[in-house]
Amino acid sequence: MIPYNFDYEKPSSFSEAISIYEKWEVDGKNPIYYCGGTEIITMARMDQIQTKGVIDIKGMPECLDFGWEKDQLVIGAAIPLAKLEEEKAFPLLSRVCNRIADHTSRCKITIGGNITGKINYREAVLPLLVADATCVIASKTGMKQIPIHDVFDGKVQIQPPEFLLQVRVERKMTTLPYLSEKRTKIDRIGYPVVSLAAIHAEDGIRIAFSGLCTDPFRSLSVEEELNNRSQSLESKVQSAIEKISVPILDDHHASSAYRKFILSNLLVDIIKEFDEVSE
Amino acid sequence: MNRQIHLNINGEEKSVYIRNADTLLTALREQLGLTGAKPGCENGDCGACTVIIEGMPQKSCIMLAVEGIGKQITTIEGLNNTPIQQAFLEKWAFQCGYCTSGFIMNCHALMEKHPDAEDVVVENWLQSNICRCTSYQEIKEAIHSVLSKNS
Numbered sequence: 171m172i173p174y175n176f177d178y179e180k181p182s183s184f185s186e187a188i189s190i191y192e193k194w195e196v197d198g199k200n201p202i203y204y205c206g207g208t209e210i211i212t213m214a215r216m217d218q219i220q221t222k223g224v225i226d227i228k229g230m231p232e233c234l235d236f237g238w239e240k241d242q243l244v245i246g247a248a249i250p251l252a253k254l255e256e257e258k259a260f261p262l263l264s265r266v267c268n269r270i271a272d273h274t275s276r277c278k279i280t281i282g283g284n285i286t287g288k289i290n291y292r293e294a295v296l297p298l299l300v301a302d303a304t305c306v307i308a309s310k311t312g313m314k315q316i317p318i319h320d321v322f323d324g325k326v327q328i329q330p331p332e333f334l335l336q337v338r339v340e341r342k343m344t345t346l347p348y349l350s351e352k353r354t355k356i357d358r359i360g361y362p363v364v365s366l367a368a369i370h371a372e373d374g375i376r377i378a379f380s381g382l383c384t385d386p387f388r389s390l391s392v393e394e395e396l397n398n399r400s401q402s403l404e405s406k407v408q409s410a411i412e413k414i415s416v417p418i419l420d421d422h423h424a425s426s427a428y429r430k431f432i433l434s435n436l437l438v439d440i441i442k443e444f445d446e447v448s449e
Numbered sequence: 450m451n452r453q454i455h456l457n458i459n460g461e462e463k464s465v466y467i468r469n470a471d472t473l474l475t476a477l478r479e480q481l482g483l484t485g486a487k488p489g490c491e492n493g494d495c496g497a498c499t500v501i502i503e504g505m506p507q508k509s510c511i512m513l514a515v516e517g518i519g520k521q522i523t524t525i526e527g528l529n530n531t532p533i534q535q536a537f538l539e540k541w542a543f544q545c546g547y548c549t550s551g552f553i554m555n556c557h558a559l560m561e562k563h564p565d566a567e568d569v570v571v572e573n574w575l576q577s578n579i580c581r582c583t584s585y586q587e588i589k590e591a592i593h594s595v596l597s598k599n600s
Contacts, residue, residue: 178469178515208511212492274506274577275493
C-alpha cells in the first residue's frame, strides 16, 4: 500500500501535461510524470519517492506511436517492453528487452520509463546508444528532436516540465548484425553483472554496457580499441577494458575483478562472432 | 480523499471508491471482494496477483486502479472451467494453492495469445510467476496438456 495519496491526471496532449506539471509545481505538489509506473509504485510503497501529483502520459497519442515513419522507427515512450520484444522491428532492442525483468512485468514496463527511471541499469537504452537514436522531447515550445548522445549521459538529462515523448531509430541501424549478452549473479531474471548490446556498423563494432559501472554507457575510445586491426584479439580486448574511464562496480552482485573477467570473455566472443559474420 | 471510478471487470461495469494511490490489487480485493488475486510480494516479483488486462497478463500490485479505467480487466473469478483450470486439476499443478490463480491467469493469457506456443515462449512467459511449493513440473505438464490438445 502506498502510504500517501496524490492527485492523478491523464492528459491527452503533451502541452496539457506540461501545463499541469507547471501548475502542480507552483502548488508544491512535487509532480512526477508516470508511464509504466512500476518503479514509481514500488518506490512510493516504500516511501522512497514523495509526490502529491502524478501525471500519466499514456493518454497522449505521440507516446503510443509505434511503427515506421519513412525510414525511421518511431517508438512512443509508453510502448511496453513486451511489445518491443514481440514485434522485432529493431531486433537488437527486442533481444535486450527480452532480458529486462520478467514477461508479465514487461507488459507494464515502458521504454520511456525504463530509460528515464531511477534504477541504474536502464538496459533498454543500450540499443538506442549504439544506433545513434534520436529522442523526441516534449517542451513548452513544442516537440524537439535531440540526438540521444546529447540527452543521455548515464542518466537522461531532461529537465521537467520537459519529458520524453518518443525515441526514433534509423531503419539502416535496425538491419545491421547485432549481438547482445547479459550475465546475472544467479538466475536468468535478475540485475546484470554485465549486460551489453553491440552492432556491427560500417565504421566497425559499436557497443554499450550496463551493470558494469554505475550507469549505462557507450564509449568511443573503447570501441576504437575493439576496432583496432593492428592488435591481436586478446590485446584489443585488454586495451578496450583499460579505456573504461569510470570505476567498474564492486558490489554484492559481483566483484570488480569478476566483472572484468566476464567482460573480457564476452568481448572476445563478440569480436569472433562479428568477424565470422563479416567474412 | 477517495473518488468514484468505474472499472470493467469480468465483463461487468463496477463502481469502486478508491484513492488515486490505490493499486488495482487493493481495489479488487478490498472494494470488490475479488480475492482471487493474491498479495504476495506486492513488489512485482512473485506474480501471485496476476490478472489479465486487454488480453495481456499484468501484476495488479504494480498497477494503479485508476489506470484500469476503460480497460477490459479479467480476474480468476472471470474464468469458468477453462482448459487450463481443468489441466491444473488433472495434473495436480498446485500444493498450497496461493500462487495458483496468478499462474492460471498468466497461462490463460498465454493460451489465448499463443495457442500453439513453443517451449521457449512458455518458459519466457512463465518465468513471471513463483511457486514456493515448487510445483513447476506439474504446472509445465498442465500447460503442455492444453497445448497438445490445441495442436
